[in-house]
Amino acid sequence: MSKHDYSPGGRVAVWLYGIAIGLALFSGFGQMPLYNRYYLTSVPGLGWSGNFIALSELHYFAAALFMGLVAWRLALDTRAGGTWSWGPRSWWGWSLIALLVLSGGAKALRNAGVFLPPLALMLLDFVHLGSAMAFMFSGLVSLFRPRKKQYLRGGLA
Amino acid sequence: MAKDISRRNFLRGGLAAAAGVAASPIILPTAAQAASGRELCTLLDLSKCIGCEECVSACREQWQPTVPDPVSPMPRPFPAKVPVQDWSGRKDVSDRLTPYNFLYVEHLDVPHKGQEIELHVPRRCMHCLNPPCADLCPFGAGRVENNGVVHIDPEVCLGGAKCKTVCPWKIPQRQSGVGIYLDIMPELAGNGVMFKCHRCLPLVEKGQQPRCVEVCPEQVQSIGPREQILAQAEALARAKATEDGASPDKWQDYVYGLTENGGTTTIYVSPMPFAAVAAAIEQNHAASAQPGRGRAARAKQGGRKKKRGFGGRPPMGPVEDVMAKADNLSLALVLAPVAGLAAGFTRLFGKKFKADDGDSKGEAA
Numbered sequence: 043m044s045k046h047d048y049s050p051g052g053r054v055a056v057w058l059y060g061i062a063i064g065l066a067l068f069s070g071f072g073q074m075p076l077y078n079r080y081y082l083t084s085v086p087g088l089g090w091s092g093n094f095i096a097l098s099e100l101h102y103f104a105a106a107l108f109m110g111l112v113a114w115r116l117a118l119d120t121r122a123g124g125t126w127s128w129g130p131r132s133w134w135g136w137s138l139i140a141l142l143v144l145s146g147g148a149k150a151l152r153n154a155g156v157f158l159p160p161l162a163l164m165l166l167d168f169v170h171l172g173s174a175m176a177f178m179f180s181g182l183v184s185l186f187r188p189r190k191k192q193y194l195r196g197g198l199a
Numbered sequence: 200m201a202k203d204i205s206r207r208n209f210l211r212g213g214l215a216a217a218a219g220v221a222a223s224p225i226i227l228p229t230a231a232q233a234a235s236g237r238e239l240c241t242l243l244d245l246s247k248c249i250g251c252e253e254c255v256s257a258c259r260e261q262w263q264p265t266v267p268d269p270v271s272p273m274p275r276p277f278p279a280k281v282p283v284q285d286w287s288g289r290k291d292v293s294d295r296l297t298p299y300n301f302l303y304v305e306h307l308d309v310p311h312k313g314q315e316i317e318l319h320v321p322r323r324c325m326h327c328l329n330p331p332c333a334d335l336c337p338f339g340a341g342r343v344e345n346n347g348v349v350h351i352d353p354e355v356c357l358g359g360a361k362c363k364t365v366c367p368w369k370i371p372q373r374q375s376g377v378g379i380y381l382d383i384m385p386e387l388a389g390n391g392v393m394f395k396c397h398r399c400l401p402l403v404e405k406g407q408q409p410r411c412v413e414v415c416p417e418q419v420q421s422i423g424p425r426e427q428i429l430a431q432a433e434a435l436a437r438a439k440a441t442e443d444g445a446s447p448d449k450w451q452d453y454v455y456g457l458t459e460n461g462g463t464t465t466i467y468v469s470p471m472p473f474a475a476v477a478a479a480i481e482q483n484h485a486a487s488a489q490p491g492r493g494r495a496a497r498a499k500q501g502g503r504k505k506k507r508g509f510g511g512r513p514p515m516g517p518v519e520d521v522m523a524k525a526d527n528l529s530l531a532l533v534l535a536p537v538a539g540l541a542a543g544f545t546r547l548f549g550k551k552f553k554a555d556d557g558d559s560k561g562e563a564a
Contacts (some may be wrong), residue, residue: 073337076357076388077279094365095521102528110535117543134414150532153525155329157345164339164355171337 044153051114056128059111065104070174072097105146112139131184138177145170219290232396239346239403240425240464242432243321245476246439250306250319254411254420255293258302258323262412263290264396266299269376272511274385283375295511296322298374301396302411305512309419309479311471317467318476322513323396323409324349324370325456325463327421331521332362332371340393346404347464350397353378358391360501366511367460367521371395382431409552425464431468432457460522477516485514 051058072091077083083092090096105170115129128137145166158166210563245441268287278284286292290299305320333341339364340355351362351371363371371393380389380551399409407413412420421428436450443453451457452474455467488510541547 073335073361073393075361075364079278081278094361095331095524098335099293099524102465102525102531106528106531106535110539113536113539114543115539115545117540118546120544121544150525150529152343153334153459153522154529155522155526156258157343160339160342160344161353163342164352167337167339 043162055111057120058107059128062104062108062111065100066108067095067102067174067178069104073101102150135177138173138180139172141169142177145173229525237345238379238425238464239422240347240428240466241326241409241422242428242435243420243465243467244435245318245320245419245467246317246344246470247419248304248321249417250304250415251496252293252304253414253416255300255302255304256319257410257414259293259300261399262301263299263553266374269374269391270381271376272417273376273423274381278389284373284391285295286372287374296370296372296513297511298372298392298394300382300396303512305480305483307476307479307483309471309475311475316377318471320467320476320480320515323411323465325368325459325465326396328458328462328464329520329522330461331365331367331460332524334522335365336362342360344400346403348398348400351393351395353392353394354355355379356392358385358390358393359389361394362393365521369511370513370526372511376522418499428466430458432468443471453516457519459518461522470472473515476480478513480512480515484510484514534552 068091073094075094077088078092083089110130115126119126130139146161148158148166149170152163209294244245250267269285273283273285284298286297286299289297293300293302293303298527300325302321305322307320308315309318310316326349328347329430330341330343331342332351333349335341336351337359338355338357340352340357341349342352343349345524355377356374358373358378360371360373363369372395373391373393377392378389381389383389399407399411403409408422409420413420421431423431432454433450436453439446440447440450446451449472452472453469455469456463456465456474465471
């Protein structure tokens, strides 16, 4: 076991982190009108996924959970340091999270009625979508790449 | 007029202040735009409208040429259930909203106090204060300008019709076979471009009036800063309520667009309560629905197709604020990381884990 492989909160935190990411990705990609077109809404139990308002609210919930966990880890990091068994392990991951939070936060401002210049908003939309896709693929690569046995303990897998 | 201190206003102010502190000169709260008089609003005095449709003609003359014709043959979207919507052969339709017709007039006989009162209601986009069509557009094609205009950029829109789905009045209308989706994956994603009233944005930006306002022979519409228009609307509605034999305090019953969907920049004032107008519109639409044709008719007949829109003829009933829950959830986005940081710095839950090898750092956390 690596001396750097910490798991704050144990399995609960790992699962919450994974659930937050999964829900955020599902509800985020569902903002594009594709689930109804490609019959996902016809899958029993997923009829609600065609409701854009419900998906938007789910995205807010997932984002809040995600940001709460990441903030908690960041604060613990300043006290303990080290590399942890969940969450990003590199500057790349942290950069993507920063982009996601900033662009998503700006979108939330707009949704609360704050005026943002339309072109800036469009740029933020594409930054949010692009960084989410990069985060998803990076996470999948990280999750399934061959690695030493100890890193599987307490991770997302 | 009493101002509500709603959660939205609170959030708007707080978040806007935070944005200001972040020293971003390009971000201004909507409220500040209104206060500065830059956010424009229209007022429609329905008692003046004679139903001549000069506004419709002027709108069509000005903007119909800007809506392109579709390519031929039009791509067949996959899967086959995705509808191709082509209005290019029906550009003459002017009694409903279409991609080639941004404004129509609803001609009504409104039963009121034992009489049938003739009323004509110009209908177009309401230009909401916090429009879900623009807020929830995934590609930024739906836009809100600082003058209050809500519009769709035809160069960016892929025609997914999400804006129409989330619009309480189902205003945007799709034309398939046009737009940028043709250059991406026309069969697999996108389906055209959504079109709707942009309140003559290119003209307004030059300091001119919207065409429907300009050409009206009866001066049904007026346009100005929102606060000014709201004051005019209230005064007019109080007068209408009094003329109708109601208490002036009931003036809000004679106004539409003030609170609908959280507030709009299109305010109607009617000589009778809008409940009666809404009922007449509903009756009008039911009477004009042709049996055996259209999605609405099939739904009425118990067919499998569900009613998704209003056939380009929006109702005028009460409308709840679509984005209200997003306001509440914005608070969670602020509180969650703050709670996370507080828990982390106080080592809440942090003592329950430790490094397997007993590393001192892990135990400390």
